[in-house]
Amino acid sequence: MTEFTPFLSLLGGGLIGLSAVLLMAFHGRIAGITGILTGIVPPVASDWGWRAAFLLGAIVAPALLVAITGYSIPFDSPTPTPWLLIGGLIVGIGVYFGSGCTSGHGVCGIARLSPRSIVATLTFMVSTALTVFVIRHLFGGL
Structure with a gap:
């Protein structure tokens, strides 16, 4: 059974939208994860720095959420x-x-x-x- 989490889903969607807007505003780039990832896999793009920072943030932010609040989303497949x-x-x-x-x-x-x-x-x-x-x-x- 799939758990329905409207508040967390809305919050997560809002943060994804905010990151997309900020990336466009500050770098003029679209927040497509595939395109961002492609730029840090050899051959590495000349603008790899912001790409690596964006991907690192996508990994570190949830880890910080767990560390600060103790809340984690269980995953079992x-x-x-x-x-x-x-x-x-x-x-x-x-x-x-x-x-x-x-x-x-x-x-x-x-x-x-x-x-x-x-x-x-x-x-x-x-x-x-x-x-x-x-x-x-x-x-x-x-």
Whole structure:
């Protein structure tokens, strides 16, 4: 069963939006995690510093939340690790062919009213809904 957390979800979404706005305001860049990550993987982009800082912040901020408040979000997956790795590979291929990920298209692209991003995000959402339906109702998974 999936836990419904509207307050935490709203807070997290707001922080993601704020980070996207600040990155655009201070660096003129779109907060697409795939594009940011691509710039720190060899060949390293000349502007790697802000990219590394952004990604480090995405890792350190939750760790600080846990350290300061003691609150953590439990994560447990019944899916075997090989399946998670295969799923990650498939998502990575999709990100490559889709020219971006949900953060770039869904958060930043829709905010800019980009038709390409709107279509990409709708494709992400429909694919996700179909996948969940098939896994939960046709295959009997969690």
